[in-house]
Amino acid sequence: MGKDNFPNVRMMQGNQACAEGALAAGCRFFAGYPITPSSEIAEHLSVALPRAGGKFIQMEDEIAAMGATIGASLTGLKSLTATSGPGFSLKQENIGYACMTEVPCVIINVMRGGPSTGMPTLPAQMDVQQARWGTHGDHSIIVLVAATAQDAYEQTIRAFNLAEKYMTPVILLLDEIVGHTTEKVVIPDASKIELIDRKKPDVPPEEYKPYAETEDLIPVLANFGTGYKYNVTGLCHNETGFPINDNAMIEKLIVRLTKKIVSNRDDIISNRTMSLDDAEIGIFAYGSVARSAQSAVTRCRAEGIKVGLLEPTVLWPFPKDEVLEMAKKVKAIIVPEMNLGQMAREVELASRCEAPILKLGRVDGNPILPDQIVKMVKEVV
Amino acid sequence: MIMERYEIRLSGSGGQGLILAGKILAEAAAIYEGRNAVQTQSYGPEARGGASKAEVVISDGEIDYPKAIELDLLLSLTQESCTKYFSDLKDGSILIVDSGLVKDLPEGDYRVYSAPITDIAVNKVGKAVVTNIVALGIVTRISGIVSEESMKKAILARVPKGTEELNMQAFDEGFKVGEELLG
Numbered sequence: 005m006g007k008d009n010f011p012n013v014r015m016m017q018g019n020q021a022c023a024e025g026a027l028a029a030g031c032r033f034f035a036g037y038p039i040t041p042s043s044e045i046a047e048h049l050s051v052a053l054p055r056a057g058g059k060f061i062q063m064e065d066e067i068a069a070m071g072a073t074i075g076a077s078l079t080g081l082k083s084l085t086a087t088s089g090p091g092f093s094l095k096q097e098n099i100g101y102a103c104m105t106e107v108p109c110v111i112i113n114v115m116r117g118g119p120s121t122g123m124p125t126l127p128a129q130m131d132v133q134q135a136r137w138g139t140h141g142d143h144s145i146i147v148l149v150a151a152t153a154q155d156a157y158e159q160t161i162r163a164f165n166l167a168e169k170y171m172t173p174v175i176l177l178l179d180e181i182v183g184h185t186t187e188k189v190v191i192p193d194a195s196k197i198e199l200i201d202r203k204k205p206d207v208p209p210e211e212y213k214p215y216a217e218t219e220d221l222i223p224v225l226a227n228f229g230t231g232y233k234y235n236v237t238g239l240c241h242n243e244t245g246f247p248i249n250d251n252a253m254i255e256k257l258i259v260r261l262t263k264k265i266v267s268n269r270d271d272i273i274s275n276r277t278m279s280l281d282d283a284e285i286g287i288f289a290y291g292s293v294a295r296s297a298q299s300a301v302t303r304c305r306a307e308g309i310k311v312g313l314l315e316p317t318v319l320w321p322f323p324k325d326e327v328l329e330m331a332k333k334v335k336a337i338i339v340p341e342m343n344l345g346q347m348a349r350e351v352e353l354a355s356r357c358e359a360p361i362l363k364l365g366r367v368d369g370n371p372i373l374p375d376q377i378v379k380m381v382k383e384v385v
Numbered sequence: 386m387i388m389e390r391y392e393i394r395l396s397g398s399g400g401q402g403l404i405l406a407g408k409i410l411a412e413a414a415a416i417y418e419g420r421n422a423v424q425t426q427s428y429g430p431e432a433r434g435g436a437s438k439a440e441v442v443i444s445d446g447e448i449d450y451p452k453a454i455e456l457d458l459l460l461s462l463t464q465e466s467c468t469k470y471f472s473d474l475k476d477g478s479i480l481i482v483d484s485g486l487v488k489d490l491p492e493g494d495y496r497v498y499s500a501p502i503t504d505i506a507v508n509k510v511g512k513a514v515v516t517n518i519v520a521l522g523i524v525t526r527i528s529g530i531v532s533e534e535s536m537k538k539a540i541l542a543r544v545p546k547g548t549e550e551l552n553m554q555a556f557d558e559g560f561k562v563g564e565e566l567l568g
Contacts, residue, residue: 010416014416015422015424181425181451181452185425185451186408186411186423186424187411187415187421187422187423187424187448187451188423299449299450371452374449374454375454
């Protein structure tokens, strides 16, 4: 692509931006099974990863792809898989395995409509609760969301950093609109991109215990093949990684898996806001719908209506303090989303009845138009 | 002049190269002129033979909502797409149609430019495959939304090696027709 006038500017689809972001983050392994509307991520990496010295594998299905992603990460490679709706459902068992074994990896889910095979080519945001609770058992997880191609690039890098830092699977959600919109991405200089790598053992192999207690609650997993031998299991395990049945140890493990993420909420949570300071009506929106909301805020403000937007780029952990703060200031909070109120439910819980929550759900495969939001704002006024 | 939001929809049927044309147009604006541009496409069963469209929004400001809502320019290379989309044209906007394929022209407060786009590609340039590039030449001249130079750079960066000359000829033919249509 020619780019003589603006050398750092590229025109990219959101999906391609994810692939480029992954490469910039140091991702060197991808396993996946193509599925619309996420396929361009795999397509792009199937060419780019081998050129970067990485490995690309198309597996027999999504379950195996998730397993391969976890296995590759255990050797020290930053690993990625990408999927959509039904594929995301299939991956859930192994996502739980990654939570339990604390193997860092990134899962990108480009959301389409469901349930089941649903609407392969149409946008939706129906997997936001599945991303949090899709795998069974008590666990915590980090879920990011992107609204633009630039965002897709940057959030993919952040997803890898958070995965490595907290030794956890991290999920990045796009919706079909973000995945398939081609727009400007400014590629930062590689030296300006902050990269985080997982901790390495500071003891010799004979003294090494993978799940030994650490001050920050985050384990040190040595790379397979470097002389450090340990067991990895989905069963509750002790500090050596072998299964246990000791109730006190089980409790300690399960509590730690959640605590290592929740106690770092402030480091993980990230929001963008627009005109929120003096807002009388709040909007909570994420992904491509946040763009419709931005347009609605601009139009309402031009008419003198005080509307503001809270746009999380991290859905889980949920930004409950920020929502409560907004709820205390505004007369009502509108939650437009391409589902029947999955995050509105969270906003309602977090707002503690300080403001009424108005759902604006759309599930017909069309984007939420700025007009729809403006109309609801005017109804509230 | 600071431009707020210019919305273009390139419509026709699957196989006319309109999505590539949309990408080229967006790249011309964003990469060669440093503006913001967003390209989206309808994607699904209708991309296979039925009405197909690519949308480009160009702005000097940030582009929030990425899809076209009120069109400044509609290109229609089939009757079906013209009939389906003309109602999204805003007052004083531009409608460009293939005169060989769009016979029933809608009435409204917009300027209509009609030219045998497919026929020019087939008979003047010599290949139907460059219909989209002929159309881009007309769109460029009539809208003035991107410069001739930026469009040519963007086309050359996108088309397969060995077809540069053919595509430049197609663009020039379209540009010339646009000139004539403007009078």
